[in-house]
Amino acid sequence: MKKPKAKILVVEDEQSMREILGMLLETEGYSVVTAADGTEGLAWLQKDIFDLIITDIKMPGADGFEILKKSQELSPDTLVIMITAFGSMESAIEAMKLGAYDYIYKPFKIDEIRLIVKNAIDKRRLSTEVSLLREKIKTTYEVENIIGKSPKMQEILRLVPKIASNNSNVLITGESGTGKDLVASALHNLSPRSDKNFVAINCASFPEGLLESELFGHMKGAFTGAIQNKQGLFEVADGGTLFLDEVAEIPLNLQSKLLRAIENGTFRRLGGTTDIKVDVRIISATNKNLKEAVASGAFREDLYFRLNVIPLHLPPLRERKEDIPLLIEHFLKKYSDRKVQFSGSAMNMLINYTWRGNVRELENTIERILLFTESDVITEADLPAEITEGLKEKRHLPEIADGIDLEDLLSNIEKWYLTEALKITGGKKTEAAELLGLSFRSFRHKLSKYGIK
Ligand SMILES: Nc1ncnc2c1ncn2[C@@H]1O[C@H](COP(=O)(O)OP(=O)(O)O)[C@@H](O)[C@H]1O
Ligand SMILES: [Mg+2]
Incomplete structure (x- = not known):
């Protein structure tokens, strides 16, 4: 029509x-x-x-x-x-x-x-x-607090309930702040396991030995400091979901033990002598490229296949700018009862900013803006400098009338984009080259030309 x-x-x-x-x-x-x-x-x-x-x-x-x-x-x-x-x-x-x-x-x-x-x-x-369409939009633009109207997020919102009802293990990938934790808990909440525990562990925040006893538990005296018996998270999650966050950080040694536990549904506590049987669904998440880790020998391939039965990739926010206004509205409501509006140009700046920290950075920014402004209309002047400055740098090209050195100007622009792309991808050259539409070779060549590390 x-x-x-x-x-x-x-x-x-x-x-x-x-x-x-x-x-x-x-x-x-x-x-x-x-x-x-x-x-x-x-x-x-x-x-x-x-x-x-x-x-x-x-x-x-x-x-x-x-x-x-x-x-x-x-x-x-x-x-x-x-x-x-x-x-x-x-x-x-x-x-x-x-x-x-x-x-x-x-x-x-x-x-x-x-x-x-x-x-x-x-x-x-x-x-x-x-x-x-308020009611209709609610159901289509939001599932379990996951907001999104971009085609990529719409696809994810459609998949989440389906994947939740299934019992297979899920591997969630995506840059930091793209919503991996949020999606993991949604998968649990919408699953038939929702009346049992959702147990999350960040594999990067424990040294190897401790991670093992966290996951599998230990008996008194299993190691120095084991003064009591302790249940592992596998037991706590029995019947429910175990969320292994930053799964790429699990040391190789422990990977084999984890694989056995997943394959057999049984394990032993450290120092324990009996097999413990559990029924646990494993959701894991990583911002690393696990396939590369497999190729380089840092991650076991068999474990990778066990974990990655259903892959779910969350795209970075800069690839789904349509979601930004909706997310902003969501966070405004979350952090304040005030009726706050953004001026058209302030909104445009937020939409066009690169959000290296993805939704997490957007959320923090909105929270900060609400804290520091009293006016109910947010203008460009209320936005944090990093958002307005990055854009200004790009927009304000010198006037020809002032006399310019084109070669010099172009190399500065080139340098700016190269460094910015590296910042966005956290130093990952392959991804940065891709962002700029360059082949890896020519990207590397340019880096060395400008001496960018
Ligand atoms: N699509 C989304 N809709 C609403 N909030 C989101 C969305 N994605 C992320 N968030 C919020 O952003 C923050 C960071 O998300 P999180 O799941 O912790 O990211 P990750 O685990 O990928 O680093 C959380 O507060 C989360 O609730
Ligand atoms: Mg996380």
Whole structure:
């Protein structure tokens, strides 16, 4: 079904400006009504409902603030963008505080207007859809607190309940912060094992001997310091799920013992003499490439196959930017009762940031922003420097008129992308090369050319 054209009201007293805006927006496919001053604008608000209003702030008769106020009173879902003369930043900020969606400076760039309007209309469409389909969206965009609307996450949300009902072992892979823990517990909660224990252990946080006794338990006197008998986590998880986080860190030695326990469903406590039988489903997770670990001999292949019966890969957040607004909304609700909104440009920055720490970093950022801002409209100025600076570096290229050295400029840009890609992938060259669309050879060549370690 073809969507009806979005309706925009332009209120602007300067004739040339009004006509340019009107024409531009009509070419973009919107249905546009123009008003030559505030009073005419107010009259339109009584007569019709608009998706978006673009209004000048300073006008004879009623000004932009009155338009904003009236619009909020009559149709609160309509978004309002204020036009402000360069240099009168305060009135723009004031307007944002009063609930304007965004502001643009006069004189404006055509592309900028196009983008801001498009984002506004998309947002408006989304919020209409959200209110229409709230219940439906809840079930499709969220499973057990896992949020996502990107095609990749939709696929995962569809799979999670199916995998949960199955009894096979699952290996969850993905960068740090992509939701591996979250998915592991969802798999347990949605499984027939949910009335038994979900036991998680981080294999990286124990030295070898201790990890073994954590997993399998020990009898008094099995080693120095074993002053009592102790059940292992395999026993605690009996009937339920054992979550082996950072599974790549299990020492080779212990890997064989783990393999036997999984294959036979039995094991012995350290120092124990009887076999203990358990029924445990194993979910493991890693941010390492386990296949590579197998190839290099650091991980047993047979154990890898036992653990990786069902593989589940969580994509990094930068590959599913569509999820970001939804996640932000989720974390705003989680951390505050305030009704907080992001300006269009602040939201864009959050969407386009690379989020090396994935959802975890996004969550922490939102929590911090809520802690440090009192205003209910979050603008670019409220965002942490690392988010705004990275983008600025990229956007602000020097003017030709200032005189540039193109070779030098291009190598700086190249260097910046090489280092950034390495940071994002935690130093993994193969992945960094892939991110930049380079072959590994040429990536390595460039690194040595610039002396990047
Ligand atoms: N898709 C998601 N929807 C909602 N919250 C998420 C999602 N993915 C991750 N989170 C949250 O981000 C944080 C980090 O997730 P976690 O599962 O610990 O990541 P990992 O184990 O991969 O490092 C947690 O607070 C988690 O609840
Ligand atoms: Mg984790």
